[in-house]
Amino acid sequence: MAAIRTTEYAVRALVALALEGQGGGVKRASALAQVSGTPGKFMEQVLRLLRQGGFVASRRGSGGGYGLARSAEK
Known part of the structure; x- marks a missing residue:
C-alpha cells in the first residue's frame, strides 16, 4: 500500500x-x-526518490526548489 501512495504522490x-x-x-x-x-x-522523500531517478533536478539556495530534469514533452 505504501508503494501505491508513494507512486500517486510522485505523479502528482x-x-x-x-x-x-x-x-x-x-x-x-x-x-x-x-x-x-x-x-x-x-x-x-518522494522528491528525493524522483531526483535519484533522474526525473527532477534540485536547485539549492534562496531561489531554489525542484524542477523537471527534462522537458515535459519528453
Whole structure:
C-alpha cells in the first residue's frame, strides 16, 4: 500500500512541476506538498526518490526548489 501512495504522490508532484515549470521555473517542496495534499516530510522523500531517478533536478539556495530534469514533452 505504501508503494501505491508513494507512486500517486510522485505523479502528482511531476504533474505540478510540469504545469509550473514550462518556463524553466522551480517550486519548493512545501509548495508541491500543499498543491498535492501531501504531508511535507513525505513530499521531501518522494522528491528525493524522483531526483535519484533522474526525473527532477534540485536547485539549492534562496531561489531554489525542484524542477523537471527534462522537458515535459519528453
